[in-house]
Amino acid sequence: MRADAVRGHLDGLLLAVLEPGPLHGYAIIAAVQRRSGGALELKTGTIYPALNRLERVGLLRSAWLSEGERRRRCYELTDAGRRALAGERDAWHEFTSVIGAVLDPAPGHPA
Amino acid sequence: MTAATTAAGPVEEHVAALSAALHGPARAKERLVEELRGGLEDTVAAYEGRGVPYERAAELAVREFGSVAELAPGCQRELTIAQVRHTARAVALTIPLLIGCWLLVRTAGHQQQWQLWAAAAAALPGAGTLAATGALARRLPVPDRLPIAVAWAGTVTALAMAVATLGLAGTAALYGNWPLTVLAGALTAASHALVAGSARACRRCARLPAR
Numbered sequence: 001m002r003a004d005a006v007r008g009h010l011d012g013l014l015l016a017v018l019e020p021g022p023l024h025g026y027a028i029i030a031a032v033q034r035r036s037g038g039a040l041e042l043k044t045g046t047i048y049p050a051l052n053r054l055e056r057v058g059l060l061r062s063a064w065l066s067e068g069e070r071r072r073r074c075y076e077l078t079d080a081g082r083r084a085l086a087g088e089r090d091a092w093h094e095f096t097s098v099i100g101a102v103l104d105p106a107p108g109h110p111a
Numbered sequence: 112m113t114a115a116t117t118a119a120g121p122v123e124e125h126v127a128a129l130s131a132a133l134h135g136p137a138r139a140k141e142r143l144v145e146e147l148r149g150g151l152e153d154t155v156a157a158y159e160g161r162g163v164p165y166e167r168a169a170e171l172a173v174r175e176f177g178s179v180a181e182l183a184p185g186c187q188r189e190l191t192i193a194q195v196r197h198t199a200r201a202v203a204l205t206i207p208l209l210i211g212c213w214l215l216v217r218t219a220g221h222q223q224q225w226q227l228w229a230a231a232a233a234a235l236p237g238a239g240t241l242a243a244t245g246a247l248a249r250r251l252p253v254p255d256r257l258p259i260a261v262a263w264a265g266t267v268t269a270l271a272m273a274v275a276t277l278g279l280a281g282t283a284a285l286y287g288n289w290p291l292t293v294l295a296g297a298l299t300a301a302s303h304a305l306v307a308g309s310a311r312a313c314r315r316c317a318r319l320p321a322r
Contacts, residue, residue, distance in 0.1 A: 025146055026153035043177030044154065048146050049185040056192065057248045072153075073146050084249065 010042075010050050012088035015059065015081055024065070024072035025051065051075055059084050121169040122151045125176070132183040134316055135190025136197050143186055151176055188321035192244050195258050195316075198265040198309040199244075203237025205302035206268065209275070212295045236264065258317035265310030272303035 017023065017031035028051070029044045054060045059081035064071045077085070126148045133140055151172050158168035176182070240261055244253055254260075279296035 024153075025150045026157070029150070029154075030157075043181055044150065044175055045147060045177040045182040046185055048143060048150060049182075049189045051146075052143065052189045056189070056245060058246045059249070070149065070152075072149055073142070080246075080249070 011054060014050060014054060015077060015085040015088065018075060018077050019085060022074045022076035024074045121173050122155060125173045128179050129182060132179050133186055133190055134319060135194045139190055139193040184320050184322040187319050191258050191316040191321050192253060194313045195261045196241055196244055198261050198313045199237040199240035201306050201309045202265055202268050203234045205306055207234045209299055209302055212298055258313060262310055262313035262317050265306055265313055269303050269307035269310055272299050272306060276300045276303060
């Protein structure tokens, strides 16, 4: 799936993979790719400014965590982030339901 | 050889090229560049963990990460907004302080309530900018013209501060309470330096491509 198709949904994808708990940047990318079965063609560097933006608007919070000589910035959802994720899910279900009904109408429904 | 032990190579070259393309507040840029470097190093390490030699792993990681042209606009947008917030915060904090300071010099203790309201009102545009680029941005997109508007508002404020500094310096002898006038002049000059530097950086950021 091309990056253009993903762009409008990137916030929702990032919030969703952070729902179980805090992750650092690379682990977030790995989680997105794992959940998508590797189907998303995402330039992985693009998630860092996106994480920065989500933190700025209060949907994520972050902190540096040290692992040996390396330190990584770990992100987690805020309460506002959990509410935003629920909103993204509702909007996505509504969207797929409406578009699905048009693209693939159920038998017996008017054409 | 691992990414951590490599002094220079595709990863460092890519990070250096990205860093050179980005402008914004030093701390925000440092943080973003460190995260980008860490992400690249983690990607290299993941490839190496699958048995790919370092040089090839680094090439693959850089390609997967995105080119400077692909990444810089998104990163720059965040740094531009960080610079906008820095400038807005500087204006929001210094103008009320200075208005209060000047009023103190001129009224010598006969302060009235409207003067305090004026000082508070002067902070509102800066506070509004901070809100528009913060929690409000969840619902309303940040206006494209906001960075340049804040940059020029900061520039005009800095110029006004420079004029005020000269005025206070020239008239210090006329006031009975000249130590207070000198203090107000020093505070105004320091505020001018703070706001002018931030506004200059904001003008530069606002001119860079961002999306």
